[in-house]
Amino acid sequence: MLGGELDVTISIVPLANGRYFAALDVPAQKVGRMPTEITVRGDSVLMRMPAAGSRYAALLDTVKREMVGVWTQAGVQSKVLLRYSPMPTTSGPGTRLAPPYREEEIVFTNPMSRLNLSGMLTVPAGPGPFPAVVLVSDLGAQDRDGTVGNYHMMGSLADYLTRRGIAVLRYDDRGVGQSEGSTETATTQALVSDVQAAVNFLRARIEINISRIGVIGHGEGANVALLAAGQPLPPAFVVSLAGYGLTGQQTLLEQQVALHKASKLSPALVQAAYERKRTMYDIIRLTAPAQALSIVSNMLRQDQPALDASAAQAAARHLLTPWHRYFLSFDPIEQLDQIRCPVLLLSGTSDLEAPADLHQTQLEKELRSFNHSTTAKRLPGVNHLFQPPKTEWTLMNGEMKPLFSAVAQETMREWIMGLMVKK
DSSP: OTTSOOOOEEEEEEOTTSOEEEEEEEGGGTEEEEEEEEEEETTEEEEEEGGGTEEEEEEEETTTTEEEEEEEETTEEEEEEEEOOOOOOOSSOOOOOOOSEEEEEEEEEETTTTEEEEEEEEEESSSOOEEEEEEEOOSSOOOTTOEETTEEHHHHHHHHHHHTTOEEEEEOOTTSTTOOSOTTTOOTTTTHHHHHHHHHHHHTOTTEEEEEEEEEEETHHHHHHHHHHTSSSOOSOEEEESOOOSOHHHHHHHHHHHHHHHTTOOHHHHHHHHHHHHHHHHHHHHSOHHHHHHHHHHHHHHHOTTOOHHHHHHHHHHHTSHHHHHHHHOOTTTTGGGOOSOEEEEEETTOSSSOTTTTHHHHHHHHHTTOTTEEEEEETTOOTTOOOOGGGSEEETTEEEOOOOHHHHHHHHHHHHHHHHHO
8 A cells, every 4th residue: 555554465367258356355454355346447447345345446557567546445545556466376286295293174063053163183293192272263254274365374373383292173164164154143252162162072082181272362263262261161271362352343443543544544534434433333233233234334325425235235234244243342351250271362563453552451451350370472573463574474486475473383382381381
């Protein structure tokens, strides 16, 4: 973005019928493969992202191989520059070296929701029994690897921990892969039962130490893990990676403010967008769904006059899912006083989605008031996806490749293994 620092990728593939397939990725916002409608007339390009209520109108410069235009979302306009980069290619089918541990495709059942969830269990070499963790993803429908573009957050973490003596269960969220159900209809509280089912699955495995099973959650997944720790038969420990400490509504509003500030919008426009979005969220929370659908759809069309009625309705329905309505009112602090197990709070100082000063501070303050086994650390330069500064990324074929912060990984491993020694 012109004057900003937010990385946006739009993959465009020409189709045989003369049209285009396009998808939006915004790694910092956990947006992956969002359907994008594209219309090209000469050097004019118009892209629409109905699910985000956004559009991008630009001019294509074939000499510089770039597009310069205006991005409109919620009535706010930002200048955006997109530069051409060829789609990644492979020179051959490639091979994957077998890891020094056992991998097992698994399916476990959540008896409360009557759903089957698919995943991967990785177990260190040797007889065991091993300590183990369940990995829980952030907002939205995530696969077991936490895939965002070519970055696999959960897959990388699972590999690191398993190589160092910790078994890991990671699973596809509801409605992803072979997992049943839908994330749009599952509230944050309902997802706790998925974690409980995963922990119980591990408790039934002979190679797993039944008293050394913990949960590592990221973002909303951290809040789900903390909720599970306050229930009967809790995990032995919890690691919170950038867990949210504000209400769901305030979390989403602050994320919008951070996005607009990164786009260098004026303070007046940032405040106006904040108030408009807050009003919309209040309507979603406090109004009957049918009426809220009409009002929110109308607000979207007023903010974006070019948005037709059907697109506005689709975008409004996306904002009115059971998950979204629940999350807006969700208070992550409310049930923390039930937690007795050790907790590690980790955040990065470059996290724009859940800034530590806003979120981890609240979680730490509340937990420390009654749980003396709470440890909190802030990692310099680490972002919300727990990637280190780009100067520490790997370089492959002349291209920077994102990776999981080595400091974050080792901090977790050391803390978990330290718990084993203490006990």
